[in-house]
Amino acid sequence: MPGSFELEPLDVGLIQIPYYFRCPISLELMRDPVTVSTGQTYDRTSIESWVATGNTTCPVTRAPLSDFTFIPNHTLRRLIQEWCVANRAYGVQRIPTPKQPADPVTVRTLLNQAGSGASSVHSRLNALRRLRGLARDSDKNKAVISTTRAREILLSIVFCDVRSDVTELNLEALAIVSMFSLSESECLFVAADLEKVSYLVSLLFHNSIDVRVNSAALIEIVIAGTRSPDIRSEIGKVDGIFYGVIGILKYPLSYPRALKIGIKTLFALCLVKQHRHNAVVAGAVEALIDRLPDFEKCDAERALATVELLCRIQSGCAAFAEHALTVPLLVKIILKISDRATEYAAGALLSLCSESEQCQRDAVAAGVLTQLLLLVQSECTERAKRKAQMLLKLLRDSWPDDSIGNSDDFGCSDVVPF
Structure with a gap:
């Protein structure tokens, strides 16, 4: 990097990181070097954090940033990767080639294509699958997708015709929307229509465990985002909802996401006191005790909170006492x-x-x-x-x-x- 801001070499074990491989903000080895409008290069994470906190100048030169476009410095990244490989004998690991953030224009094009009734089913499916891939790649991509009308479009596809047979379009849109938080109005779009809730509950019994988990995830998001106690109560009354959610917890194969989503959804449902007996009848006690050793820390806390809630009703207390x-x-x-x-x-x-x-x-x-x-x-x-x-x-x-x-x-x- 130009010498206006030189850094002393940084020791890593028995070797030193060249100063021009280090981010001037974090002083760490750059993993995703990008160049800003002033010509200075920073690690993407560091400069994005700098700008996100309200700064509008270049950290090194203090000159105003004429725009906030960050251009990947591929040449420098390759040099850093080559240096890492050359020094692997000293314990240096090669940095992976970063995936570039989703282009907002591309995202809008894909959403328009996915939501267009004039497009073929094949092209709509391809657009949804590309969006799903982008959302899976990084939280940055999810943030880009969220700035558009993505959730509104995806929800309309999920529930485009709840009285007909489930289609691949429905399921692909469900897989994407289950990755996002929803606004209160978007939650009400689902929660206030019991036909939509019943449709999601029916998917809890789908042949694919992924579909079942995605449906449970959306149910939990909707419950958590709905303020009305009466509406939350109505969701818990939908026939089969507890059996479907507890069935996910009982899934016999190792599937961490099923455990995580299953306990989040069960806990959200059990927060409504009048529904806890239904959870007990559906087998929540056996599922919780049998699965307790398998939960990760945060999920174990939620599982134990659910156990305590169920122990506050007579049928739950009796069922736990018998186990x-x-x-x-x-x-x-x-x-x-x-x-x-x-x-x-x-x-x-x-x-x-x-x-x-x-x-x-x-x-x-x-x-x-x-x-x-x-x-x-x-x-x-x-x-x-x-x-x-x-x-x-x-x-x-x-x-x-x-x-x-x-x-x-x-x-x-x-x-x-x-």
């Missing part, structure tokens, strides 16, 4: 995943042990006493500590005579006396 793994799993989770997971697990155990002496005995046998004493002395949330204290009080009569809970050591803990 042999419920109490041992919940005890094991305390202090293991996150503060939120601990809070939800403690809340579920409190509900279960309040209703069942057998659950109390199972919890004590699983080692809940030690877990709770550690919890109330930890830096966990106040809500979690409060639930733990209530559970300790509830379980005190169930503790063995020689346990720490009935010893003088208990008075030295941070548990509030009761």
